[in-house]
Amino acid sequence: MAEAATGGDVPTNNTIYINNLNEKINLNELKKSLKAVFSQFGEILEILAFKTLKHKGQAWVVFEKVKDATAAIEKMQNFPFYDKPMRIQYAKTKSDIIAKADGTFVPREKRKRHEEKGRKRKDQHDANQAATGVNPAYASAYGAAPLSSQIPYMGGAKSTIPEAPAPPNNILFVQNIPHETNSMMLQMLFYQYPGFKEVRMVEAKPGIAFIEYGDEMQSTEAMQRLQGFKIKPDHPILITYAKK
Numbered sequence: 001m002a003e004a005a006t007g008g009d010v011p012t013n014n015t016i017y018i019n020n021l022n023e024k025i026n027l028n029e030l031k032k033s034l035k036a037v038f039s040q041f042g043e044i045l046e047i048l049a050f051k052t053l054k055h056k057g058q059a060w061v062v063f064e065k066v067k068d069a070t071a072a073i074e075k076m077q078n079f080p081f082y083d084k085p086m087r088i089q090y091a092k093t094k095s096d097i098i099a100k101a102d103g104t105f106v107p108r109e110k111r112k113r114h115e116e117k118g119r120k121r122k123d124q125h126d127a128n129q130a131a132t133g134v135n136p137a138y139a140s141a142y143g144a145a146p147l148s149s150q151i152p153y154m155g156g157a158k159s160t161i162p163e164a165p166a167p168p169n170n171i172l173f174v175q176n177i178p179h180e181t182n183s184m185m186l187q188m189l190f191y192q193y194p195g196f197k198e199v200r201m202v203e204a205k206p207g208i209a210f211i212e213y214g215d216e217m218q219s220t221e222a223m224q225r226l227q228g229f230k231i232k233p234d235h236p237i238l239i240t241y242a243k244k
Contacts, residue, residue, distance in 0.1 A: 015091035022082035036185040042068025171242040172211040193222040
């Protein structure tokens with residue numbers, strides 16, 4: 001796992017460290033939401049977050065490319081994520097997945113065994129000294145809902161794209177959403193564009209949602225920016241104007 005940067009100038013790398021996250025959010029939901037928000041910047045290889053007290057409110061996002069990590073830091077710094085502004089910086093060390101790719105990876109178990117052997121050798125040395133009357137000095141440390149009439153026909157052989165597109169308006173109709181996506185994840189995605197008001201999902205129709213903005217210019221900008229956005233690799237979302 002990559003470590004958090006602790007201050008000073010940290011070299012750019014593929015992994016970003018995020019803290020000040022809402023600790024009340026379920027771990028799986030947190031990871032999915034982070035994926036939804038950060039995948040707009042590039043391919044994500046891994047997202048790390050843990051239940052331990054030491055790591056609460058923190059996460060690491062590993063991008064395939066350094067430039068994508070840089071863009072994420074620049075664009076998402078202080079982004080309100082579950083009602084708390086995210087604090088983002090480069091991670092202090094490489095993630096394991098990147099280290100494996102560039103050939104610098106050392107398995108944790110191997111590192112652990114190496115440290116354990118060193119400790120045992122020292123303990124044996126100290127015991128030998130104690131047996132000869134020498135007082136050993138021990139090291140002390142080892143070691144971060146809308147109306148149904150608004151919903152286009154979704155069944156049969158018909159296309160999921162409405163045959164007669166609705167005229168531009170302030171509400172967007174989003175299709176091809178992964179079924180495990182929740183309203184908060186969509187809010188994180190669409191909130192970043194001006195004029196966002198709310199997300200409305202339809203319980204009886206998983207995979208679709210309505211996103212409301214203040215006016216049609218604002219909804220149009222969001223549509224253009226997020227058209228085809230992949231919440232999952234095989235789920236590019238389709239955005240049209242909602243029928244009124």
